[in-house]
Amino acid sequence: MINIVYRLKSPKFFEESIDEIELDGVVVRPTFLSICQADQRYYQGSRPAEILDKKLPMALIHEGIGEVVFDGESNFKSGDKVVMIPNTPCGEDVCRANYSYSSKFRGSGFDGFTSDLIKLEADRVVKLPDDFNDYVSAFIELITVAYQGITKFEDIAITPKSRLGVWGDGNLGFITALLLKEIYPESKVIVFGKHQDNLNLFSFADEIYRIHDVAKDVVIDHGFECVGSSASQSAIEQIIDLINPQGTINLFGVSEYPIPINTRMVLEKGLTIQGNSRSEREDFEGVVRLLEKNPQLFDYLEKLITNICEINSLNDLKEAFDKDSISKFGKTILKWNK
Template sequence: MINIVYRLKSPKFFEEAIDEVDLDGVIVRPTHLSICQADQRYYQGSRPAEVLEEKLPMALIHEAIGEVVFDSEGNFKAGDKVVMIPNTPLESDVCRANYSYHSKFRGSGFDGFTSDLIKLTSDRVLRIPDDFNLNVSAFIELISVAYQGISKFGEIAITPKDRLGVWGDGNLGFITSLLLKEKFPDSEIVIFGKHQENLNLFTFADEIYQIHNVPNEVVVDHAFECVGSSASQSAIEQIIDLINPQGTINLFGVSEYPIPVNTRMVLEKGLTIQGNSRSEREDFVGVVETLKQNPVLFEYLEKLITNICEIKSIDDLKEAFDKDYISKFGKTILIWDK
């Protein structure tokens, strides 16, 4: 079956390439995609030159849903709505597949979802209910990253979870704090952010503070860093100051640069630092089940959507990336009409 792939050849330059898809496995036609900051780093050319040279040309985007076109094994029927799982294990490992060096990741290690058709194995596809909000479902992958980190936190935290602090008022901070409120309803969720206009959307939180105006008496039992970039340094510094002894610091933010950490206070307080990246099938299953049981979450998550762009051409795709780049907050959803 003939397929067209839309790859980023160099920063801000997409090209079409003709590919052929064999009719084995599950063939999915993308319908709704979501732009991630990692996609923007490739598009803007802000990754190191050697990384761009190694990975481009490459189809971007790892957050997407679609409709099944064909399944050689008969597990799915044509028209089924599915979320596609970008992490792709190549062999088994002692660690989770999302941390394994034996895994590849779409939109990073190989082509992402900007294509007319996507071929996947059945374990990389998960059916979603017909009544799900499709625009929100486009970024289930991002939600699954937060879900994965929160699940790990629940396993390793040994001190009370009365006050959970989330640093970051962007998309991941919003999603992480929302899931924490759902999973730990008896805990106080405390948000620390920079932009008051973003913080105003965290209506489900118990307390909200701008990072430069935090009262001296404020403390948290455990912390979730969702800031990233060079700003991670100041966030981690503040977390170490405000966290109670033997708390956990859960890192989600990605930085291109080394971030100094006050190890003296980490040792003095007996803190645990946990890194979180990507997710696996069980996390997608957990997110879909959580959304089924708590459909009100869609109302909160929909607040993150700031742009909805219909994509019929490469020019439309470029315009969507440019529009997303200038947005200060929220997700850009691509309606993939290719």
């Protein structure tokens, strides 16, 4: 089957290429995609030159849903709405596939979802209820990253979970705080951020603080860092300062630069630091169950959508990335008409 793939050839320049898809596995037609900051770093050319030379040309986007076109094993029916899993295990490993060096990740190690058709193995596809909001479903992958980290946190936390602090008022901070409040309804969820306009959207949080205006008596049991970049340093410093002994610090933010950490206080308080990245099938299934049981979450998550762009051409795709790059908050959703 002939397939057209829309790849980033160099920063800010997309090109079409014709590939062929063999009819095995599950073939999905993308319908709604979502731009991630990692996609923007490739598009803007802000990754190191040697990385760009190695990975481009490449189709971007690793967040998205689609409709099943073909399934050789008949696990899915034609027209089924599914979420696509970008992490692709390549062999057995002792660790989770999303942390394995042998796994490949779409839109990073190989082509993402900007094509007419996507071929996936059956375990890289999870069926969605027909009544799920398509625009929110487009970024289920991002929700699974927060869900995966919270699941791991549950495994390592040995002290009370009465006061959970989330640093970061962006997309991931919003999602992480929302899931924490849903999963631990008896806990206080406290959000620390820099932008008051963003913080005002965290209506479900028990307390919100601007990072430079925190009450002196504020303490937390566990911290979740969702800041990233060089700002991670000040966020981690503040978490270490406010956290109770033997708490956990759960890192989500990505930085291109080394971040210093006050190990003296980490040792003194007996803290556990855990890194979180990407997700796996069980996380997608968990998020789908969570959204099915708690449909009110869609109302909150819909607040993250700042741009909806219909994509009928390469120029539309470029304009969507340009529009997303000037958005200070929220998600850009691509209605994929290709």
